[in-house]
Amino acid sequence: MSRPTSPAAQRWRTVAAWLVGMGVEGLLPLVLAGIAAVVVGAFLLL
Amino acid sequence: MMLRPRRDDLAIIGFFTGKIVIGIGLLMTVPLATALAAAEWAAAIDFVIGMAACLVLGLSATVTCRTARQPSWSHGLVVAGFSWIAATAVGAIPHWLSGHYGAYLDAAFDVMSGYTTTGLVLIQDLDHVSHALNMWRHLLTFAGGQGIVVIALTFMAGGSSGASSLYVGEGKDERLLPNVTRTARAIWLISLVELAVATPVLWALLAGLGQGPGRSFLHALWMFMSAWSTGGFGPQSYNAYYYHSAAFEAVVVVIFVAGSLNFALHWAVWNGRRSEIRRNLEVISFTVTLTLAVILTTAGLMRLGVYPQFIAAMRKMFYQVISGHTTTGLMTIYARVFVRQWGPVAMLGVTMAMALGASACSTAGGIKGLRIGLAAKGLALTVRRSLVGERTRVVAKWHHIRTRVLDDEVVHASMQVTLCYLGLYALGTLAGVLCGYPPLDALFDGVSAGSNSGLSCGVTSPSMPAALKIVYLFEMWAGRLEFGAVFAVVGYIALLARGR
Numbered sequence: 001m002s003r004p005t006s007p008a009a010q011r012w013r014t015v016a017a018w019l020v021g022m023g024v025e026g027l028l029p030l031v032l033a034g035i036a037a038v039v040v041g042a043f044l045l046l
Numbered sequence: 047m048m049l050r051p052r053r054d055d056l057a058i059i060g061f062f063t064g065k066i067v068i069g070i071g072l073l074m075t076v077p078l079a080t081a082l083a084a085a086e087w088a089a090a091i092d093f094v095i096g097m098a099a100c101l102v103l104g105l106s107a108t109v110t111c112r113t114a115r116q117p118s119w120s121h122g123l124v125v126a127g128f129s130w131i132a133a134t135a136v137g138a139i140p141h142w143l144s145g146h147y148g149a150y151l152d153a154a155f156d157v158m159s160g161y162t163t164t165g166l167v168l169i170q171d172l173d174h175v176s177h178a179l180n181m182w183r184h185l186l187t188f189a190g191g192q193g194i195v196v197i198a199l200t201f202m203a204g205g206s207s208g209a210s211s212l213y214v215g216e217g218k219d220e221r222l223l224p225n226v227t228r229t230a231r232a233i234w235l236i237s238l239v240e241l242a243v244a245t246p247v248l249w250a251l252l253a254g255l256g257q258g259p260g261r262s263f264l265h266a267l268w269m270f271m272s273a274w275s276t277g278g279f280g281p282q283s284y285n286a287y288y289y290h291s292a293a294f295e296a297v298v299v300v301i302f303v304a305g306s307l308n309f310a311l312h313w314a315v316w317n318g319r320r321s322e323i324r325r326n327l328e329v330i331s332f333t334v335t336l337t338l339a340v341i342l343t344t345a346g347l348m349r350l351g352v353y354p355q356f357i358a359a360m361r362k363m364f365y366q367v368i369s370g371h372t373t374t375g376l377m378t379i380y381a382r383v384f385v386r387q388w389g390p391v392a393m394l395g396v397t398m399a400m401a402l403g404a405s406a407c408s409t410a411g412g413i414k415g416l417r418i419g420l421a422a423k424g425l426a427l428t429v430r431r432s433l434v435g436e437r438t439r440v441v442a443k444w445h446h447i448r449t450r451v452l453d454d455e456v457v458h459a460s461m462q463v464t465l466c467y468l469g470l471y472a473l474g475t476l477a478g479v480l481c482g483y484p485p486l487d488a489l490f491d492g493v494s495a496g497s498n499s500g501l502s503c504g505v506t507s508p509s510m511p512a513a514l515k516i517v518y519l520f521e522m523w524a525g526r527l528e529f530g531a532v533f534a535v536v537g538y539i540a541l542l543a544r545g546r
Contacts, residue, residue: 014316017320018239026303029329029332029336030368040341040348041347
């Protein structure tokens with residue numbers, strides 16, 4: 001049987017999951033826009 | 047028929063505005079403590095005077111207007127609108143006493159710019175400002191990002207209907223939790239956890255760049271406050287350009303993008319609903335409009351060959367466009383570079399980004415992604431309806447925290463606010479042109495003020511005409527409160543002036 005998680009550990013887990021979630025998927029718009037900018041920029045450069 | 051406000055209506059407004067002014071006075075304990083810790087005695091006196099003024103005015107208002115009545119919906123809107131003006135008037139006292147402003151209007155301009163997380167500044171000799179005043183400038187923007195009323199609600203015991211109307215009046219119409227007071231506390235929880243995580247990262251980066259431990263800590267704290275609140279203030283006159291570090295810029299971008307996302311989205315992810323990010327209409331809208339803005343700006347920069355190195359062009363372009371789209375206003379170029387080097391196409395790309403803005407119920411300004419998304423969906427629905435004929439029922443859905451059916455009323459409301467924003471931008475632009483500035487420059491700074499962005503191409507300066515400063519002040523206030531509270535204040539004044 002797994003040990004019950006303490007409230008403090010649960011809080012840390014919540015914060016960590018939020019930071020990772022926002023930090024990874026929240027930045028997807030920047031990644032997509034960045035790819036578009038590089039493609040357009042490189043095209044105009046050539 | 048609308049009735050002229052009675053004495054007890056004014057008492058409610060005076061009472062709650064007084065409470066918020068007291069709150070501003072109590073907030074001054076932070077810069078006062080900074081002044082005492084840094085042995086800045088002149089600045090300490092400025093803040094003692096500022097606090098005394100806030101407490102005297104606030105207590106006078108709460109005592110003379112004491113009432114047990116709860117504010118109604120219209121009271122809440124007027125209090126939200128009026129309290130931002132009152133908070134600006136009293137918050138500007140330490141600014142004005144610092145000697146860094148040419149006029150009280152300039153000090154009030156900077157304070158409104160701080161509360162509304164705009165970032166336009168009229169301060170002079172910023173590089174020699176006291177730590178205390180810098181703390182106050184950045185604390186204002188951090189507090190304003192969450193909302194002055196949100197701060198007041200955080201300390202209120204219950205979530206009455208009056209509290210709810212105050213909350214909505216400030217331009218935040220989403221409840222993270224059923225109770226509005228608990229919603230306000232959840233907003234603060236998210237912001238303070240982000241502060242606790244991000245400030246040490248910036249501190250380490252700045253220490254690595256060669257700043258001493260004390261100075262790097264203060265700069266890290268201030269830049270976090272500025273970025274998270276999408277404010278745009280910086281402790282140095284070169285703004286974010288001062289640090290000359292790609293790593294620092296990258297971390298700051300992450301902070302201001304996070305700050306520009308809806309608190310309801312943060313709360314959903316906080317509660318384990320990570321898929322919400324990919325499905326959310328605001329995030330999708332932000333992705334599309336950001337992509338369009340970077341393409342337009344890139345095309346403008348590449349056409350003129352502004353930067354000889356491709357990487358440098360991408361770095362400068364990306365930072366400015368994201369800063370504009372999230373309505374942050376932190377800059378890694380000089381203001382006049384927009385006009386002298388970037389040219390009209392790139393300037394229009396950044397202007398478009400600023401005008402659209404980021405998420406509703408965040409620290410950001412502008413028209414907002416949700417409204418852009420709803421307008422696009424509404425337009426697509428109209429086209430589909432026209433194609434399938436009258437007998438077929440066409441339904442569109444949109445997702446923001448939960449999936450809903452798109453109805454005409456929602457689209458109509460979004461378009462109304464969008465039109466108000468476009469009118470506000472037109473007002474700022476026209477005022478700039480009438481004051482003698484070139485149309486594109488006037489458009490850039492006029493949109494920046496109305497969308498609470500803070501990027502400037504050089505129009506905003508201490509030497510600009512006082513009339514334009516007042517127009518920008520109005521733009522910042524109206525844009526941040528999203529018009530509801532503004533119309534309520536104007537309506538109240540009109541009803542009072544009507545005399546019956």
